[in-house]
Amino acid sequence: MEKIEKIAEAFRFQGTLKDAVPYGNGHINDTYALTYENGDGKKRYILQKMNKSVFPDIKTLMHNVALVTDFLAEKITARGGDSERETLTLIRTKKGDNYLVDDDGENWRAFLFIENTLSYQSAAGEEVLEDAGRAFGTFISGLADFDASLLGEVIKNFHDTRDRYAKFEAALAADRVGRAATAGDEIAFVESRKDYCPRIVSMLESGRIPLRVTHNDTKLNNVLVDADSKKAVCVIDLDTIMPGSLLYDFGDAVRFGCSTAEEDEKDLEKVDFDIRLYEAFAKGFIAGTGGSLTDTEVDNLAFGAILMTYECGMRFLTDYLDGDNYFKTAYPGHNLVRCRTQFRLVEKMEARLGEMNAIARKYAK
Ligand code: ADP
Ligand code: GN1
Ligand code: MG
Secondary structure (H helix, E strand, O other), X not given: OHHHHHHHOOEOOOOEEEEEEEOOOOOOOEEEEEEEEEOOEEEEEEEEEOOOOOOOOHHXXXXXXXXXXXXXXXXXXXXXXXXXXXXXXXXXXXXXXXXXXXXXOOEEEEEEOXXXXXXXXXXXXXXXXXXXXXXXXXXXXXXXOOOHHHOOOOOOOOOOHHHHHHHHHHHHHHOOOOOHHHOHHHHHHHHHOHHHOHHHHHHHHHOOOOOEEEOOOOOHHHEEEEOOOXXXXXXXXXXXXXXXXXXXXXXXXXXXXXXXXXOOXXXXXXXXXXXXXXXXXXXXXXXHOOOOOOHHHHHHHHHHHHHHHHHHHHHHHHHHHHOOOOOOOOOOOHXXXXXXXXXXXXXXHHXXXXXXXXXXXXXXX
């Protein structure tokens, strides 16, 4: 708390700090909610210590976040919206910088707290999924006229599944913490679907699908929903905005949002793919993109969901084999548990691929 107070002093927060608590369920950054009191009442802010092993180039990361949030705020204001609610608003440091480097070399940034919202950790109901789909789809179409060349590549090859496979193989070969023997089935699962890896990235490379500015981390808990109306308010967690494929954004959201269980559910009997939620999400997402999807994108939305789920499971497994250095974990087998839910979902989706494709085509007409 003392540390947080000291850091907070460097930012342009209004009033007197009353409270600072750890906040949210992100796997990457350390997030705190800060409450300030001033003459007008209470005001909250989000303060985050950014994960510097995940993001080695914080300068580029914050350059991207500032550019995109400024761009979106201008658009939202121009159409009469409330930019402080519909996008993230960075709070600068007293020196006027986008972020602070503290004495230990840690990097901190701050945003306005978007009040009266909540975020979901698992299946939230069809209405919420449709609306979240619309929010993520609109997010992509809203950035269609953003100059992608201004954005730095924050994490190289982030959704290059071929590269993810190579990293998995390296972790397996090194077996640094001697865990490979405990994950034989999961390792075999990854190997059995190796042919999935190049499919989307090679379509991007050959120009069969367009390179767009994408979010790349479209978990349902990265969209804030109004606590009363349950309508999506704001897409957050803009750390991985980069040029990419829309199939990644669609797929990653389906991976997380259309499961009947949480990402780290231990009882695999509870993990199923809910096709009604998928239909709701697809409907909203396709509407949000406003008719800009190409036929090849539509034909690959469903596969995108399978690939992103497979890739995420492979990433959890790689981190497990590597000794849990990337994702935050609460216990030693946490990443393996997460990996298992992902692979169960892959199987469930594979069994319904035909239906999933038909749904995508139905709403894309
Ligand atoms: P991570 O990269 O670790 O996932 P996020 O930026 O997604 O970090 O933040 C973690 C959580 O904090 C989010 O899931 C959300 O619940 C909450 N959060 C982040 N920014 C805001 C904000 N501006 N207003 C309200 N809640 C927020
Ligand atoms: C991480 O930051 P967060 O918790 O929203 C990860 C995503 C994974 C996700 C799995 C920068 O997302 O890529 O899909 O965990 N973010 C980064 O839950 O690696
Ligand atoms: Mg997040």
